[in-house]
Amino acid sequence: MTGLARGRTERYWTSEGIAAVAAGDARDDLVQPEWTGDGSIAKTVGRLYASGTDGDLGACTATVVGIRTVVTAAHCVRTSIEGASPGEATWDKDLYFVPGYRRGTAPHGGFTVPLIRMAENWQADGLDVAMLEMYPGVDGRNISEATGAQPVSFAGEQGAMTYYFGYPYTDRLLHCSGTGAWEAGKRLRSIPCMMGPGSSGGPYLSGESASGSVVAVNVSGGEGVSYGTALGAFAERLYRQSEHG
Template sequence: MPTIFRPRPRKTAAMAALVLATATAALLPQTTAFAVAPESITTHSGATTDQERRQVEAYWTPERMKLAGALVPEITPVPEDDNTPDDPHPLPAGTPDPGATWRHGGAVAKSVGRLFFTFPDGYDGSCTATVVNSANRSTVITAAHCLRSVGAPADDGTWNHNLYFVPGYRNGTKPLGGFSIRSMATSSRWNADPGRTTSEDIAVAGYDTGVLVANPATAGRRIAEVTGSQKIGFTEPVRDEFIHTFGYPKGQLNDPNAKYAGSRMIHCAGQARPAPKAPLLWGEPCDMTHGASGGPHFAQFDTRTGTGTVVGVTTTSAELAGGETPMLYATRLGDSARRLYNWAQTRLL
């Protein structure tokens, strides 16, 4: 069945997470809670004390990071490193790319990273996230489904734990260190009653954006002071606009045929198209899989400097949203994402 890029907790013994229930926002049932209530911001605390920050830091060992996403980590071999050689030459502008290890460095290799978390049942997973320009120099953007499932926000069991962002993650190492997360937010649409409204309804309706506020590094530096940051834009999608996408996809780690293991950052590039089954989502040809969720979709990306404007975050593939295969679709950033961003960048000032 079609899936959104989120691994399910271990007790389900499956990587599939969310199933398409409706093709467009216009088809969503008007009786659902999120269809009638005004949208607001739902927030949640992460590691707020020094002790909590140390615990998160100690939890994410190199081996645990490498195995994040394994269905049965106790018997899953640690993935091999991706030692594809770096290329100091910039990728020629406008070069289509259906999926390959990013070898060209630049700012994107520092500001994008792997976001680790633990599901409430103890299963470890990962997504992708990006440091963006912000007043507090501490704002990170990802997908909402990387942070929580549908349900009452007061229920701690709807939120993931042990959130830890590793910018520039590479083969189990932390080139720029790791950052625990102080607070996070999603649209209140994710607060819907799971008995009446599903996560796929909300994602297809364009609300799959989440924001994070990272704790400072041990030396007190804000994350953007360490990694740099990318521009963020809340503009309307443009058909055929050339978009660059980055992420840390991983197949099932016990599958010897899986192309990606989350070891290195992967790049795709191509012309943007709306999803046939979910037209609020826009995507480009790309073969990334689970783990790429939350990764940035850049407009006006400069391959010489590795900078661009984040206009969307990865949500799903063609299996869910339709279109040619392979395709990678994003929740494009609009008014809902702007509200989250404005909230996040005022924290820790």
């Protein structure tokens, strides 16, 4: 992304793009409770905006996990083509991350994305994860200087209590919790609650809900259960590349 493109992206989302997405947000009848607690999660989790190649606007959920690194689901930045290979999927454009988004506000500013790290065969089980390297904000600070960083673990514990956060096309951060379990033969973690579209990429935390470690990112759900890609050795490699180059 060039400097000019970066500036255009920032101006677009702050002037009209975020408002256009917010027009479809739910403000009542939330599918899960709103997160009203303090702690790091209120700053590190936010909405990741993107425009598709067809011009449609959309949003996922993402989390700050490093000095300049944000983790989300790979399908939040690439759109598959029916009948085509994963490598032929289209890249979403104009990525813009707003940590701590709430009711139309960006309390910690917004950040554009110069580099995405993910698997070429990202649609395979356990690989639907992406690490996004962020440009500094308009004040020159790295994203973690504005928000802090959520701890991240690449060796999640089987059966541990898991807390799930996301923006399922709502104007507030929602949450739920349950005992996490690995799916047989897959690097996936399931949790007995569901949010819906827009919460993809949202973090699953193990430990204290507001300060626990990210162990997975949401990728799908159905019949009251949500599924996340667990952060294993592959995600760890992406993370270290993003943080250390």
